[in-house]
Every structure is written in structure tokens, then in C-alpha cells.
Amino acid sequence: MVHRSFVYASMLFVALVSGCSKEPEFVYVVEAPQAVSLAASASSTSVSAEESVVLFVQRRTSGVWKQIPNKSRTPDQCWMQRPPPEFENEVADNVRWTVQPEGVARFNTDFRANHTRQVTFSQAGVFTLTPSTAVWCEAGRSVAAQPVRIEVTAR
Numbered sequence: 001m002v003h004r005s006f007v008y009a010s011m012l013f014v015a016l017v018s019g020c021s022k023e024p025e026f027v028y029v030v031e032a033p034q035a036v037s038l039a040a041s042a043s044s045t046s047v048s049a050e051e052s053v054v055l056f057v058q059r060r061t062s063g064v065w066k067q068i069p070n071k072s073r074t075p076d077q078c079w080m081q082r083p084p085p086e087f088e089n090e091v092a093d094n095v096r097w098t099v100q101p102e103g104v105a106r107f108n109t110d111f112r113a114n115h116t117r118q119v120t121f122s123q124a125g126v127f128t129l130t131p132s133t134a135v136w137c138e139a140g141r142s143v144a145a146q147p148v149r150i151e152v153t154a155r
Contacts, residue, residue, distance in 0.1 A: 027070045027079035030137045034063030038145035040131050046151045049124055055117045057092040057131050078137035092117040095131040121152040
């Protein structure tokens with residue numbers, strides 16, 4: 001009986017893995033450099049040390065994507081099943097954050113359903129937070145937003 005269960009489980013696993021690895025018949029490839037912009041903001045620009053700030057980022061992407069048969073693309077050609085969305089209302093949890101000066105910002109990386117990012121500063125000072133994003137299918141290219149400036153006072 002155990003043997004039969006194992007066989008059925010193995011067959012199910014193989015079927016699931018096979019279904020996941022199937023590539024689409026048609027894909028999208030980018031035709032020219034894309035225009036990508038980020039707009040960042042914060043729930044507050046003045047807080048006390050150890051008080052959390054919620055960060056927000058909207059992303060806009062525009063570009064020319066061409067649908068082609070998957071079998072006609074080159075092996076190293078970047079492709080997507082569908083072009084990236086033109087507007088994403090909240091992506092703060094999906095961008096890279098650079099903080100100046102370094103060393104006192106702690107980001108909460110727990111999943112947040114609204115895709116915001118929370119940050120806390122351990123000491124007083126003026127901090128500049130700059131989000132940046134990689135650009136789909138343009139290796140090595142990233143785009144940064146205007147920085148968010150947060151003044152932190154002692155508790």
C-alpha cells in the first residue's frame with residue numbers, strides 16, 4: 001500500500017514540475033530602452049528616534065514590447081510572458097533603498113499586504129532615503145527616484 005501511494009505521489013510531483021517548466025508559445029521582448037520613473041514619499045518627514053516611518057513608492061513604466069514566437073528568440077534574449085504594468089500604485093517593498101548617512105536606519109522587511117516599507121532610525125539626524133529600481137530586460141540599468149528627506153529628533 002505504501003508503495004502505491006509513493007508511486008502516485010511521484011507521478012503527481014512529475015506532473016506538477018512538468019507543468020511549471022513549460023514555456024509559453026509567444027513571449028514579449030523589449031524593442032527599445034524603456035522610460036521608467038519612481039515617485040517616493042513618506043508618512044512623515046519628521047519623527048523621533050525609534051519611531052517608524054512608512055515609505056511609499058509608485059512606479060511608471062512605458063516602452064515598446066513586441067510579441068514574438070518563443071522559438072524565434074535568441075537563447076540570451078530577455079523575455080516576459082506579458083509586458084510590465086504601466087503603473088504600479090505601491091512598490092516600496094520591491095525597490096532598493098539607499099540611506100545617507102548609513103548605519104542607523106532599520107528596515108522592516110516583513111511582508112506587508114499593501115507593499116509599503118517601514119523604516120526606523122536609531123538616532124537623531126537628517127537622513128536621505130533614495131529608492132531605485134532595476135529596469136525589466138535592460139541588464140545593468142536602474143532608475144532612482146527623487147530622495148525622501150527625513151529629520152529625526154532625539155526621544
